[in-house]
Amino acid sequence: MPSVTEEQSRRVVSIVGPTASGKTGLGIAIAKALASKGERAEIVNADAYQMYKGMDIGTAKASAEERAQVRHHLIDIIDPDDAMSVARFQELAREKIAELQGQIGRAHV
Numbered sequence: 381m382p383s384v385t386e387e388q389s390r391r392v393v394s395i396v397g398p399t400a401s402g403k404t405g406l407g408i409a410i411a412k413a414l415a416s417k418g419e420r421a422e423i424v425n426a427d428a429y430q431m432y433k434g435m436d437i438g439t440a441k442a443s444a445e446e447r448a449q450v451r452h453h454l455i456d457i458i459d460p461d462d463a464m465s466v467a468r469f470q471e472l473a474r475e476k477i478a479e480l481q482g483q484i485g486r487a488h489v
Contacts, residue, residue: 392477394426400440411450424476425454428464435460453480 411421429439
């Protein structure tokens, strides 16, 4: 059996598509499949509107039940009167991914 390198054990998988196309469900299914193999996976949101607190309608934001199944990050983190930019998102996402990858054990993001 081939050995898994440190880099391979810290993969970042991106799931992209239009709103309400099933990305959250797919991400949760992948995370659960990895968990069944003893690997940890968490979801880092990349939808700017889902980062805003209170913007639940029209964004297909992960429900409380979905968030309870797999840990989600960068959801409900900024107030509606705050501005989000690509640069700010990149900074937040890179910090969160680095944090998750730095934790003990393998982490898929």
